[in-house]
Amino acid sequence: MKPLGAEVEQELIQLRGSSCDKHKEEQVKLYCLDCNENICLMCSAVKHRNHNSVEIPEAADNFKSRINDDDKTILSAVDALHGQTGEAKQDAVEFRNKVENVRRLVLATGDQIKSTADKHISDILEELVLVTTESDKQEQSVLEAYQLALVSMESFQTYSRELLDKGRPSDITRAACELHDRATELLGNDVTAVKYHPPHVTFTPVDVTHLNLIGKLTTSTENQPGT
Numbered sequence: 225m226k227p228l229g230a231e232v233e234q235e236l237i238q239l240r241g242s243s244c245d246k247h248k249e250e251q252v253k254l255y256c257l258d259c260n261e262n263i264c265l266m267c268s269a270v271k272h273r274n275h276n277s278v279e280i281p282e283a284a285d286n287f288k289s290r291i292n293d294d295d296k297t298i299l300s301a302v303d304a305l306h307g308q309t310g311e312a313k314q315d316a317v318e319f320r321n322k323v324e325n326v327r328r329l330v331l332a333t334g335d336q337i338k339s340t341a342d343k344h345i346s347d348i349l350e351e352l353v354l355v356t357t358e359s360d361k362q363e364q365s366v367l368e369a370y371q372l373a374l375v376s377m378e379s380f381q382t383y384s385r386e387l388l389d390k391g392r393p394s395d396i397t398r399a400a401c402e403l404h405d406r407a408t409e410l411l412g413n414d415v416t417a418v419k420y421h422p423p424h425v426t427f428t429p430v431d432v433t434h435l436n437l438i439g440k441l442t443t444s445t446e447n448q449p450g451t
Contacts, residue, residue: 255283284393286398319422
């Protein structure tokens, strides 16, 4: 499973040289606030003459603070996703235990009635298997969404920390805006809104003296109390 935007992130964190893109013999000295790019003194005098610009180390210090803030927010989102993943798995275990209890009750009730109820028992068990299968699919889908978001966020963290730890000021200023946009995109995709909700499953046995049916399996997709 490939993280969203992995190619973009790899391109973002590429550490480039500090020479000017337009004037290869010149070193970048300034950061143009209007164009969001590193420029050399020749660029500043020509193309960016009336633009607002600051020295690259000053701009890098400002971007470091913003990247650190984004990183902390991403880390918080990662922690929340880890917690929610555990809750989803626990809910799935409890759901399967309930399904097993229902299955046993169905069989225990079926054992008390005549063979004419065997067909009804088989139908209910088949319905229970279908409900379990659908719930398993939902659980798997939710966990895959969580995992995809975790991989993307952890990948962002790895790249951003590498940039901050190893990158030069000019590297930071080159990548800062796109990094911030990527962080905003990751946080805007609220994967925590997707939750696993196993259906309610109950089995209501009938009085075994009535041989017309064995009972009724009921399921519900409504959220359980407290979730």
